[in-house]
Each structure stands twice: as C-alpha cells, then as structure tokens.
Amino acid sequence: MAVAHKGAISFGLVHIPVSLYRTTQDTSIAFHQLCKDTHERIKYKKYCAHCGKEVHSEDIVKGYEYEKDKYVVMSKEELEEIKTEKDKTIHILQFVKLEEVDAIYYEKNYYAFPDKHAEKAYELLRKAMFDKGVVAISKTVIGTKETLLALCPDKQGILVKTLFYEEEIVEMPKDIPHPKTVKAELDMAKQLIQSMTKPFDPSLYHDEYQEKLRKAILSKVEGKEVVEASSKKETISSPMDLMEALTKSLATMNKPAKRKAVRH
Template identity: 60%
Template sequence: MAVAHKGSISMGLVLIPVGLYKTTIDNDIHFNQLCKDSKERIQYKKYCRHCNKEVASDDIIKGYEYEKGKYVVMTNEELEKIKTKKDKTIHIIQFARMSEVNMIYYEKDYYAVPETGAEKAYELLRQALLSQRKVAIAKTVMGTNEKLLVLYPTKDGIIVKTLFYQDEIAAVPKNVPKMKLEENELNMAKMLIENMTKPFEPAAFQDEYQARLREAIHKKIQGQEIVAVDTSGPSNVIDLMEALQKSLELSSGQHQIGSA
C-alpha cells in the first residue's frame, strides 16, 4: 500500500517518524460514461482555450484568481518555502478525553505506522494515551491545507483522524422539536433496542447491493434480462404504537431464533 503522507509526530522534544496509510479500500463497482450511440468511452481532456490545444499534466500550474480574469501563480517550490519546520511535522498541541471530540468533526482516517527505529517511542505514546483513554490533538500541513488531527490509540496501533474545522461544519438545516412522549411508547422503544442489541462484528456485514449489482452485470453479459428482486408494496403501518408493537414482535421472534 502506498504511503499517503510522511512526517514525524512531534510531542515536545520527542520525534516519532511515521508514514500515514489509508485505512479503507474502495471495492465498489464503478461505471464508465459511454456515448449512447457508439458505446465508446467519453474522454475528458484538459484544454486551453487561449492556446487552442490540449494541455499535458506537466504543463499545468497553480494559479489563484485575485481579480476577475487575473491570476497569481504559485509554484510547488514557493509553496514549500512558506512551510515552517512545525508544518512538516505532526505536532501535538494538546491532549483531550476521547469522548470530548464530537464524531461530526471526523473526516478521514489513516494508519500511523512508525518508521524503523521509532517503534519504542510510538509504543510509548500509544500505551500512554490508551491507558488514560485520551487522544492527542495535533496539526500538520498536507498538500496546501493545514489539517487538524486526532491521534487515536487502539489496541493495535494509532489511527490519525483528520478533522473538519468548526467553520466547515454546516448548521442543522431545521430545528427538530423535542416532542412529548408517552411512557409506554418509550418503554416499547427501549425493549425493541434491547431485543436488537448484540456485539458489533464488522465481518458480519457485507455490501449486499454491490453483490446484486455484480450478479446483474454478469446476467447482462450473458444476455439475460434483469428481473426485479423486490415487488412488495409500501407498508401501511402509520400508527407509531402499532409500528412499535409489530417491530417488537418481529425482533422478539428473531431474537429467539438467534438464541436457539
């Protein structure tokens, strides 16, 4: 797996060289865009209207539009020059309790893997954080963006989570009123949750739609027709108590089957 970013975790005077690796793999089916008539792939070209020609990647530079139609050009060398030593490290600013970081701020995850020789310092940080159930709040520059980070300890290593800044979080689009609930409604909801509660096992879940999509693609290749897999109509249950009661009965039956 290719390294996404390299740097050193800076904790006071302690430096821990690490590489950041993506934590996820894209297994989804991706479609290409084709011309309806020829069935040939649609191509997107980088084109300069002024030069009337296609532009190669090596001939593309970064420009910031400070006025309409006016750009200031920034080279990669100039962008590197404005980075401080601190920008080139994953410098820890403070520590916080795990529970204090709201999940809405999490953006992307990376595995932090120590470079050769940094394993002991890495393990020291991991164990110290995990024993106190704390995370490290840090910053680093990745590309042209200063990223706010959380160094999150696990039993196997450290996950680096990039965070959104406060001004990047959109406000709730609509205030949801706090409705008054009947005690029996709440009790039934709690029972339903209890019946459906079991240990979370990630391996127990698969992308079922992708599996059906692969099967449908295979059928199309074989010249077969795609048949609807679900022809049932919408549920007519609209009463909250009735819906809870039916859900509870269904979950109770499944719970008994699972316990058998």
C-alpha cells in the first residue's frame, strides 16, 4: 500500500516520524462511457483554447488567476520548496475528549505508522491518550492545504482523521420541525430501539446492490437476460398509522424464530 503522507508528530519536544496510509479502498463497480452505435470508448482530449493543439499531462502546469486571463505559474518543485519540515510536521495543538468533536467535522481516515526508531515514543503517546480518553487536535500541510487533524488512539495504534474547518461546514438550509410527541408512541419507539440494540459487527454488512450488479453483468457476459428486480413497492406508514406501525414492528422483533424440523 502506498504512503499517503510522510511527516512527524510533534508532541511538546518529542518528535515522532510517521507515515500515513489510507484506511479505505473503493470496491464499487466502474462503468466506462461508450458510443451508443459502435460501443467504443469515449475519450476526452485536453487542448489549449488559444492555439487549439492537444496537450498531454507533462505539458500542463498549475496557474493561479490573479486578474482576468492573467496567471502566475507554480511548478511542482516550487510548491514543494515552499514546504518546510515544520509544514510537514503534525503539530499537536490541544487535547480534547472525542465526544467534543462533532461528527460533521470528520472527512477522511488514515493509519499512522511510526518509523522503527520512533516506536517507543509513538506507543507512549498512544497509551497516554488512550488512558486519558482524549484525542489530539493537530495541523499539518497535506498537498497544498494546511489540514486540521484529530489523532485518535485505539488498542492497536493511532488513527488520523482529517477534519473540515468551521468555515467549510454549510449550515442547515432550513430548520427541522420538532412536532410534539405522544408519550405512548415515544415509549413504544424506545422499546423497538431496545429490541434492535446489539454490539456493532461490521462484518455483517456489505453492499448487496453491488452483488446484484455483478450478477447482472455476469449474466450479460454469458449471454443471458438480466433479471429485473421485483416492482413491489414498500409501503410507508402515514402519521395516522405511527402507533400501529411501531406496535407491529416491535411484535415482529420479539417474535421467536421458527425452529427447523429435525428429520430422524
């Protein structure tokens, strides 16, 4: 797995060199755009609007438009030269309780691995944060942006979560109404929640639609017809049926599973 970012965690006067690795991968099926008539791949060409010639990746540079149609060009080397070791360092700014950071601020996750000679300092920071029940709010430059981070300890290591800045968070477009609830309905809803509450096991969940999509594609490849999904629509209870829906849901959850007959 490729390193997404290299730097060092700065904890007071303690310097902990680390490498960040992505925690996720895209497993979704990718489709190509094809010509309707020939089924050939659709390709896009990049060209210069001034001279009309096609340009390739090695011929493209980054430019900032400081006035209309006027640009200042910045090469990759110049962008890297601007970064100092201080910029690449993950500076711990403060420690907070994990629940104090609203979930809306989280963006991406990375695994942080220490360099070999920094393993003891890394473990010291991880264990101290884990025992105190805190995360470290930090900053570092990733790419061309100073990124806000949360260093989150667990039993294995330190998970680095990138955070949005407050100015990047968009306010809710309108207020969500809070109509008055009936106690009997609320109690029933709580019972339903309780009946469905159990330890989280991520291995139980997977993308079922992707499985159906893969089967449909395989059927097409083998020359079979794609089987259409059932057109039956789920019914949504109206506010008038809320209590009835809760009662039936709870009864379904509490119904004992049918035992299979044992053949002798």
